[in-house]
Amino acid sequence: MQQSLTAPAPADAPDLSPDQSAAWEALTDLLALSGIDIDAQEIAPAQPGKGRVMAVLGKAGSGKTLILSELTRALVAAGVHVVSGDYEGKRRKDARTVAVLAPTNKAAFVLRMRGVPATTIHRILYTPVYDPEYERLADWLAGNGDRPTIEGLSDEALDRAFAFYQQHGSIPGALAAAGLRGSDFIQGWKRRDDALDIGLIDEASMLDERQFDDLREIFPLLVLFGDPAQLAPVGLSGDMVFDRLAAPQKLTLSRIHRQAEGNPILDLAHALGDPAVDFAAFERRVRQAAEQDERVVWAERVESDLMARSPVLVWRNATRVRLISAFRAAHGAPGDALLPGEPLVCDGIELPLKHRKKRIDLEARGLIKGAQVVYLGPGKKPGFARLHVIGAPEPRLSAASIIKIETPDVDEPFIPSAARMGATFLHGAAVTIHKAQGSQWPDVQVFAPDISAAAWSNRTEAGLPLWKRLAYVAITRAQDRLLWVTKARLARPHLGLSTDDLTVEAAPLALETAPEDAA
Numbered sequence: 001m002q003q004s005l006t007a008p009a010p011a012d013a014p015d016l017s018p019d020q021s022a023a024w025e026a027l028t029d030l031l032a033l034s035g036i037d038i039d040a041q042e043i044a045p046a047q048p049g050k051g052r053v054m055a056v057l058g059k060a061g062s063g064k065t066l067i068l069s070e071l072t073r074a075l076v077a078a079g080v081h082v083v084s085g086d087y088e089g090k091r092r093k094d095a096r097t098v099a100v101l102a103p104t105n106k107a108a109f110v111l112r113m114r115g116v117p118a119t120t121i122h123r124i125l126y127t128p129v130y131d132p133e134y135e136r137l138a139d140w141l142a143g144n145g146d147r148p149t150i151e152g153l154s155d156e157a158l159d160r161a162f163a164f165y166q167q168h169g170s171i172p173g174a175l176a177a178a179g180l181r182g183s184d185f186i187q188g189w190k191r192r193d194d195a196l197d198i199g200l201i202d203e204a205s206m207l208d209e210r211q212f213d214d215l216r217e218i219f220p221l222l223v224l225f226g227d228p229a230q231l232a233p234v235g236l237s238g239d240m241v242f243d244r245l246a247a248p249q250k251l252t253l254s255r256i257h258r259q260a261e262g263n264p265i266l267d268l269a270h271a272l273g274d275p276a277v278d279f280a281a282f283e284r285r286v287r288q289a290a291e292q293d294e295r296v297v298w299a300e301r302v303e304s305d306l307m308a309r310s311p312v313l314v315w316r317n318a319t320r321v322r323l324i325s326a327f328r329a330a331h332g333a334p335g336d337a338l339l340p341g342e343p344l345v346c347d348g349i350e351l352p353l354k355h356r357k358k359r360i361d362l363e364a365r366g367l368i369k370g371a372q373v374v375y376l377g378p379g380k381k382p383g384f385a386r387l388h389v390i391g392a393p394e395p396r397l398s399a400a401s402i403i404k405i406e407t408p409d410v411d412e413p414f415i416p417s418a419a420r421m422g423a424t425f426l427h428g429a430a431v432t433i434h435k436a437q438g439s440q441w442p443d444v445q446v447f448a449p450d451i452s453a454a455a456w457s458n459r460t461e462a463g464l465p466l467w468k469r470l471a472y473v474a475i476t477r478a479q480d481r482l483l484w485v486t487k488a489r490l491a492r493p494h495l496g497l498s499t500d501d502l503t504v505e506a507a508p509l510a511l512e513t514a515p516e517d518a519a
Helices: 018-033 064-077 105-113 121-125 132-141 155-168 171-177 209-218 264-271 279-292 317-330 353-364 448-457 466-475
Strands: 052-058 081-083 097-102 118-120 126-130 186-191 198-201 221-226 250-253 296-299 312-314 343-350 372-378 384-389 396-405 414-418 422-427 430-432 441-447 478-485
Touching: 018 052, 018 064, 018 221, 018 250, 052 064, 064 081, 064 097, 064 105, 064 198, 064 221, 097 105, 097 121, 105 118, 118 121, 121 126, 121 209, 121 353, 126 132, 126 353, 132 155, 132 171, 155 171, 186 353, 198 209, 264 279, 264 296, 264 466, 264 478, 279 296, 279 448, 279 478, 312 317, 317 422, 317 430, 343 353, 343 396, 441 448, 441 466, 448 466, 448 478
Parallel strands: 052 221, 052 250, 081 097, 097 118, 097 198, 198 221, 296 478, 312 430, 312 441, 396 422, 441 478
Antiparallel strands: 126 186, 343 372, 343 422, 372 384, 384 396, 396 414
């Protein structure tokens, strides 16, 4: 789908620091070489040639998201169309497009909340195949066709769809507003086989080599935005895909800017860059920050109420399992069933090759590895579960599920939902810091005894102490408040588990009633 995005007038452009200005000028020159002049707001058709990759690198607070956001707006102001994963009609041969992508649903959701029309990499790699009749409706909504006449849809329903699309820019949401379900207009999903144009990739530190290669096949021009201080993907030996780029391809933002100044959470994160700061010294800084600012909390126990939507971040897997077991016990969860409202994390999809279409369907709906999910209840078929995928544009679905509840000192997990095959889940009340990358929560609890254990191990990653990388990633997951948990204790919950807080983003989507043959 090609979306509209209102660009700010030049007078609204932000003031840029010298390092941001240098990065902006380099990106402007890169776009000019591809035929897009964002200063003159002039575009030329794309020309074949060698693909180009540029990376904008910096720590938290250095302005990466600011540049990503303003670059998207400048491209739209120049006449470049935004491509999302909702629907794509026929494009003019001379049209220029941009896609803003993130590795996870949560990372894309954070960008959308900041006004950036982001989607996931999976949603671009796999595109929906619409029923031809409803394809005409989608084309009309996107401004590429005449108003259609469709059996079963009244003029009032079409008016509702049009009004919704004008406000939210979502084709699936507009069709849902007309009374259609996803299964009515989407026949399946296919692997993209046509190239796009410009790709802006957030959280590029999470990319593995396969994803990077896939993106380079699709986008002749790629701009990566990443934090070199984060943890590299498992299997890359501490390296990230942008580490292998040549020096002229890397634009470094070194200054922490005014929107981050005075933020005690970011102050702590950047203190980890000081070689003289060991773990004991760092904990003293945390305690001092907690005494001076309520955004940092020196906590002597884990808050179980927060764990339902904001997992405790840990290093060791054994710690994760113990905390999950304590959380379920505190909420009175039975040993043989899940309670509605319990958090889950997708651990992959187990389907044979002959069910490839079903796998693509689930992944395109946001059910990718690492996705945060809330259990809503059992499905209508045995082994199915009703789920809410956090951050997905159409979050409600029902799928064949293999849900694993691990127990301390027990080798085999308990499986309360046991489809023969389908999407697999682990409990999400606690997650490893590696899995937390790309996500943010308003309140984040970091289990400090695990960071201490990493410090005692004397392990390093890419030349830095592992504990510092773990602490940096964990701390920068917090949007508003950091709770530094110092002891292995769990507070009793004040609130019971619930699903009342879950909303469907920007749409009264009928996709909640999607059929139960998703897997």
